[in-house]
Amino acid sequence: MESQHYRKLWWDIMLTTLSFSVFPLLILGGVIYHQFSVSYTAKVMDSMKTRAENRCNSIDLFLNERIAQLTSLANTQSLGQLKNEDYLHRVFNIIQSRSRSFLDLGVIDEEGNHLAYVGPYYSALKKVNYKDATWFHEVMATGVYVSDVFLGFRKIPHFIIAVMVREKNQSWILRATIDSDIIEHIVQLAWDGKYGDAFIINRENILQTSARFGGKVMEQPNAPNFSAATKNGVEELDFHGKNLLFATGIVKLKKWVLVIQEDPTEQLTPLLQARFLAALIGLGGVVLIIIGAVFTTRAMMKELMRMERKKAASDEMLMQSSKMAALGKMAAGIAHEINNPLAVIGEKAGWIKDLLGMEDVAKSENLQELADAVNKIEYHVVRAKTVTHRLLGFARRMEPLTERVNINTVLDESIDFLENEARYRNIDIQTNYAPSLPLITTDQSQVQQVFLNIINNAIDAIGKDGEITITTGTTRKNNEISVEISDNGPGMPKDVLQKIFDPFFTTKEVGKGTGLGLSISYSIIEKLGGRILVASDEGKGTTFTIYLPVR
Amino acid sequence: MEKFKILIVDDEQDFLETIIKRLKARSIDVTGVESGYKTLEVLDDRNPDVIILDVKMPGMDGIETLREVKKKKPLVEVIMLTGHASVESGIQGMQLGAFDYVMKPVALDELLEKVRQAYERKLIQEGKS
Numbered sequence: 001m002e003s004q005h006y007r008k009l010w011w012d013i014m015l016t017t018l019s020f021s022v023f024p025l026l027i028l029g030g031v032i033y034h035q036f037s038v039s040y041t042a043k044v045m046d047s048m049k050t051r052a053e054n055r056c057n058s059i060d061l062f063l064n065e066r067i068a069q070l071t072s073l074a075n076t077q078s079l080g081q082l083k084n085e086d087y088l089h090r091v092f093n094i095i096q097s098r099s100r101s102f103l104d105l106g107v108i109d110e111e112g113n114h115l116a117y118v119g120p121y122y123s124a125l126k127k128v129n130y131k132d133a134t135w136f137h138e139v140m141a142t143g144v145y146v147s148d149v150f151l152g153f154r155k156i157p158h159f160i161i162a163v164m165v166r167e168k169n170q171s172w173i174l175r176a177t178i179d180s181d182i183i184e185h186i187v188q189l190a191w192d193g194k195y196g197d198a199f200i201i202n203r204e205n206i207l208q209t210s211a212r213f214g215g216k217v218m219e220q221p222n223a224p225n226f227s228a229a230t231k232n233g234v235e236e237l238d239f240h241g242k243n244l245l246f247a248t249g250i251v252k253l254k255k256w257v258l259v260i261q262e263d264p265t266e267q268l269t270p271l272l273q274a275r276f277l278a279a280l281i282g283l284g285g286v287v288l289i290i291i292g293a294v295f296t297t298r299a300m301m302k303e304l305m306r307m308e309r310k311k312a313a314s315d316e317m318l319m320q321s322s323k324m325a326a327l328g329k330m331a332a333g334i335a336h337e338i339n340n341p342l343a344v345i346g347e348k349a350g351w352i353k354d355l356l357g358m359e360d361v362a363k364s365e366n367l368q369e370l371a372d373a374v375n376k377i378e379y380h381v382v383r384a385k386t387v388t389h390r391l392l393g394f395a396r397r398m399e400p401l402t403e404r405v406n407i408n409t410v411l412d413e414s415i416d417f418l419e420n421e422a423r424y425r426n427i428d429i430q431t432n433y434a435p436s437l438p439l440i441t442t443d444q445s446q447v448q449q450v451f452l453n454i455i456n457n458a459i460d461a462i463g464k465d466g467e468i469t470i471t472t473g474t475t476r477k478n479n480e481i482s483v484e485i486s487d488n489g490p491g492m493p494k495d496v497l498q499k500i501f502d503p504f505f506t507t508k509e510v511g512k513g514t515g516l517g518l519s520i521s522y523s524i525i526e527k528l529g530g531r532i533l534v535a536s537d538e539g540k541g542t543t544f545t546i547y548l549p550v551r
Numbered sequence: 552m553e554k555f556k557i558l559i560v561d562d563e564q565d566f567l568e569t570i571i572k573r574l575k576a577r578s579i580d581v582t583g584v585e586s587g588y589k590t591l592e593v594l595d596d597r598n599p600d601v602i603i604l605d606v607k608m609p610g611m612d613g614i615e616t617l618r619e620v621k622k623k624k625p626l627v628e629v630i631m632l633t634g635h636a637s638v639e640s641g642i643q644g645m646q647l648g649a650f651d652y653v654m655k656p657v658a659l660d661e662l663l664e665k666v667r668q669a670y671e672r673k674l675i676q677e678g679k680s
Contacts, residue, residue: 336607339634340563343656347569350659354576385656392654 010301017293022286029282037271044267045234045245051190052249052260053232055198058186063253066102066161066178067144069095074165074174082107082174085116092118103158103177110171112136119177121154139164139173146254149180149208149217157184157209157217180217184209187258195263200256203227208256221259229257236264323502328523335388342384349377391516404439405447407481407548411470414451418459425464429455432471440481441551442528450521450532454485454544457517460508461489461542479550480530486543492536500534555670557581558599560590560616561632562608573659587611591619599627601669603662606633606644614643621648626676628669632657 073091074082082088092105104119112131119125130136139145139162147159162175183200187209190198199211205227207217214222224239229248236245245267249258265272353374355361364370415429422429458468471484492500492507499505501522525532530548557579561567567583574581582597584590588611590602602620606613617629631644634655641652650669653662 336634339655340566343634344563344565344569346656347566347573347659351569351573351576354573381656389654 006301006305009304010297013297013300014293017297018289021289021293025285025289026282029278033275033278036274040271040274041268044262044264045236045247048245048247048260048262048267049232049234049249051192052198052247052258055187055190055260056232056249056251056258059183059200059251059256059258060253062182062186063146063161063251066099066176067146067163067253069099070161070163070174070176071144074163079107079115079165079167079170079172083115085118088116089118101179101182103154103179106175108136108162108173108175110140110173115172135160135162136173139175140171148202148206148254149183151218152177157181180209188212190258190260192260192262193266195266197223197261198259199223200251200258201227202254202256214261223259223261226257226259327502327519331391335391338384338388342381342388345377346381346385349374349381353378403441403444405442405444406437406439407447407483408433408437408472410444410448411451411472411483414448414455415470417452418455422459422468425459425462427459427462427465428467430467430469432469434473434481437472437481438474438550440548442548446524446528447548450524450546451483451485453517453521454546458485458487458489458542458544462487463489474550475547480547481550483546483548484543485546486541488541491538491540491542493538497534497536501532555580555600555666556597557666558590558593558597558602559583560585560587560602560608560613561605562586563605570659574663577663579663587613587616587619590616591623594620594623594627598624600673601650601666602627602629603632603666604629604649606631606641614647617644617647617649626673628673630662630665630669 073095077091082091088105088107092102095102095105104117104121104125106114106119106125107116108130109115112129112133114126114128114130117126135145135147143164145160145162147161149157149159151157157180158177159180160175160177162173164171164173187198187200190196191212192198195213197212197214199214199221200208201221202208205220205225207215207219207221210217211221211223224237224246226246226248229250232247232249234245234247236243238244243264245262245264247260247262249260250256251258352370356367356371356374361367411431411433415431419429455468455470462468466488469484469486471482471486473482473484474480475482496507501519505519522532525546525548528548529551530546532547533545534542535545536542557574559567559570559574559581561570561583562585564585567585571581571583582593582599584593587608590604604613604616604620608616611619613631613633617631620627620629625648628650629644629648631641631649631652632655633641633652645652650672651665653665
């Protein structure tokens, strides 16, 4: 029952400790991880968005530069000059020397006829009339035209830029083919890590640059359709069962859409590492808390049990001494009530005895009988008186006399008293005294009474043939001396041991012991500020240990 | 024939009667009273040498009686007698000038021996004064 109570308490303490330390730890870890995760993801997405914007700006810049180049060329040269293919060739060479991105240069009149051409496909393109081409109408309408990427005759991805110039009352067009390598290059700078991709699509969702994983130029990209995107943005999308991050940017000049694609597992690797680390630290913390809780709880339980044992012992002592006090009062009361009638009986008997000595009564035949009877009465009054006086002695609350006492000497005197009795019963009394036992301040005659009581009991317990060992010493703290009186008698069972200091408890035959010896000893030692303990092993013997303060 | 006069004070009638009879049988000049008040009444009249005084009595108890007696006759010796373990009152009595303290029941011879000692002391004290 006791151990069940302790086990429940153990669990209570453990669970409370654990819940009050593990839960906050887990919540703290979770919240920090969540916050970190949110801000890290936001940062990753933000950086993707910024990259997309940067790429778009670069492309816009590049296109604007090319347009500006062509526009300034067209506006500074007259149609007459540029119509001359030699002159055009010289101009083309100058442009080429500054920027390798121009593949060819052509001058077209408002009828769509190729007036002059410089470039690798002279024979094929010189005769072409562009009157019906879409771009021709566009440029005639808006003045500037940038085409989507196409393969054309050359089978390499390129696009054209055309600007229209009005000279006097006629319009003409300067048209240039631009290698889209540069744009590819700008876009490919955004290929990040091992799985990052970046590409440009037009409004029909056709690739304008080749994607790293998502397809070739002029094909549909292997990605969700972003062709309708109108502004920069980032989103996380599920594509073919794969969770991917997409950032989109708008190339303003062409309304192309630049798409940056990232694998979140790659981008968020530090986050996953943080998650792993957090879990590891959390787990370590939980293990540490459990170990700590087990140790603390064990220490607490140990202390608790020790305290409870101590309390039980002191409760028992308190009970014993209050029992003693109550019994002492009762004993005193009984003794008083008996002593008065006893005194009367004694006096009456004495009076009868006196009368028996008188002449007339002395002649009675039954004189002897009467004398015997009176003597018996007197004898038993004395016997009863011994009991009541011992009872009163037990109850006595007298200030003990104080003197400097050598306990070894007191013990020797006590042994002298009982030596004859012991020798007669063939009991050997061994002494094992501490030679430098300090003198103590106590009441010698009372202490002696206790020693006589206990040694006498030991002799009675042994009966015949045995040994009594008396050992003296000081306790570890040196503030008490100890006297150990052991016999090798039959010992006592536990129920007897518990009652041994109770008044009137005796194991001796009726009339041989009053049952007061040990209880008187107990109260004497207690009054002198000491303690008396008993230990008994049935069949092996009994040991009384008396502790007295040195003071 | 003893020369001293004894006054016995005890509320226990049977005890008082018997002990007086026994002492008288020994030709001792003895008187008995059963209370403290009576003691003070008969004190001048009887002029005892030794008073045997029961500690515990109804009304005026032994200690009070002792105090009054010592006020009136400081040289009278008093032996306190009690059936009770009231050692405190015994000691108090001794402090108030009682000669000794005897616990009931006591053998008559022992008591007489104490009375003789008390009387001797009284003679010595009187000799001094």
